[in-house]
Amino acid sequence: MADPRQVDADMLSFWNGHGGHTWVERQSHTDLTLAPMTDALLAFAAPRPGEKVLDVGCGCGATTLEFARAVGPGGAVEAIDISAPMLAEGKRRAQAAGIANVAWRQADAATAGLGAYGLLTSAFGLMFFGDPVAAFANLRRAAGPGARMAFVCWRALAENPWMEVPMNAVARHLPPRPKAVPNAPGMFAFADPHYVGQVLAAAGWAPPRLDRLDLDLDIAAGRGLDEAVAQSTKIGAVNSWLRNQPAEVFSAATASLRQALAAHQDGAHVRLPAAMWLVASTPA
Numbered sequence: 164m165a166d167p168r169q170v171d172a173d174m175l176s177f178w179n180g181h182g183g184h185t186w187v188e189r190q191s192h193t194d195l196t197l198a199p200m201t202d203a204l205l206a207f208a209a210p211r212p213g214e215k216v217l218d219v220g221c222g223c224g225a226t227t228l229e230f231a232r233a234v235g236p237g238g239a240v241e242a243i244d245i246s247a248p249m250l251a252e253g254k255r256r257a258q259a260a261g262i263a264n265v266a267w268r269q270a271d272a273a274t275a276g277l278g279a280y281g282l283l284t285s286a287f288g289l290m291f292f293g294d295p296v297a298a299f300a301n302l303r304r305a306a307g308p309g310a311r312m313a314f315v316c317w318r319a320l321a322e323n324p325w326m327e328v329p330m331n332a333v334a335r336h337l338p339p340r341p342k343a344v345p346n347a348p349g350m351f352a353f354a355d356p357h358y359v360g361q362v363l364a365a366a367g368w369a370p371p372r373l374d375r376l377d378l379d380l381d382i383a384a385g386r387g388l389d390e391a392v393a394q395s396t397k398i399g400a401v402n403s404w405l406r407n408q409p410a411e412v413f414s415a416a417t418a419s420l421r422q423a424l425a426a427h428q429d430g431a432h433v434r435l436p437a438a439m440w441l442v443a444s445t446p447a
């Protein structure tokens with residue numbers, strides 16, 4: 164089991180370094196790919212006008228801006244993230260869109276002193292904690308009277324061909340990799356619904372409702388096959404595998420990836436199935 168403090172230190176470094184900067188660079192593409200998820204999370208969380216919302220791991224603010232619009236000028240969103248470059252991008256986008264009811268704050272959701280909110284939400288921002296029980300207990304303390312939590316996380320890799328197809332395509336060019344540790348902090352940490360329930364229960368949350376969210380994600384974002392390949396090699400597991408590989412390995416792996424994605428091309432789109440959990444809970 165990894166040392167939680169080391170996990171948190173690695174996350175801080177990743178999201179403020181290569182990971183955060185790449186997310187900023189790729190944000191408009193990522194937002195288009197994930198737009199159906201944003202719509203689904205909004206419908207599931209059902210923010211109310213005038214409400215106070217906490218968006219955890221807000222990144223560049225894709226969902227934050229939608230929650231801010233939904234709660235209106237009488238409501239407010241506090242958007243927290245450990246990543247300075249992603250927060251700066253979120254703030255820039257809010258200013259450009261004339262959205263003034265968001266407070267952007269660089270903080271670790273696991274330990275930060277937080278206010279009291281009616282709705283705690285997150286799009287893929289809650290799976291990276293070194294000590295998830297402590298983190299969700301901290302969020303529990305931020306639940307105001309009658310508060311609810313609603314977030315989205317990934318189901319297992321095997322249910323996510325949008326990620327698995329690229330990974331399999333490049334894997335054959337690389338040495339065998341260690342087997343993924345179940346529930347380990349990272350993208351697929353909350354794939355197992357029983358584990359999600361255990362973490363929430365230990366942190367003072369009621370047994371969660373988990374709804375399946377199955378979507379076809381356009382990893383080309385309507386921008387064609389080249390952009391689908393660029394997106395797959397720049398973000399996520401494929402990027403971390405390929406980043407330090409020799410040029411010849413990188414180009415052979417990218418050629419295989421391109422071939423694998425071409426099989427799913429439909430004009431300017433490359434749509435592949437994605438599987439998520441929409442998770443809702445309230446203080447126990």
Ligand SMILES: C[S@@+](CC[C@H](N)C(=O)[O-])C[C@H]1O[C@@H](n2cnc3c(N)ncnc32)[C@H](O)[C@@H]1O
Nearest residue numbers: 178220221222244245246271272286287288291
């Ligand atoms: C996969 S990104 C999702 C970003 C954004 N919600 C979106 O959907 O575009 C995960 C985000 O969680 C943030 N994050 C990771 N650990 C965190 C922590 N302990 N506290 C706050 N934010 C964290 C990262 O910096 C990153 O912005």
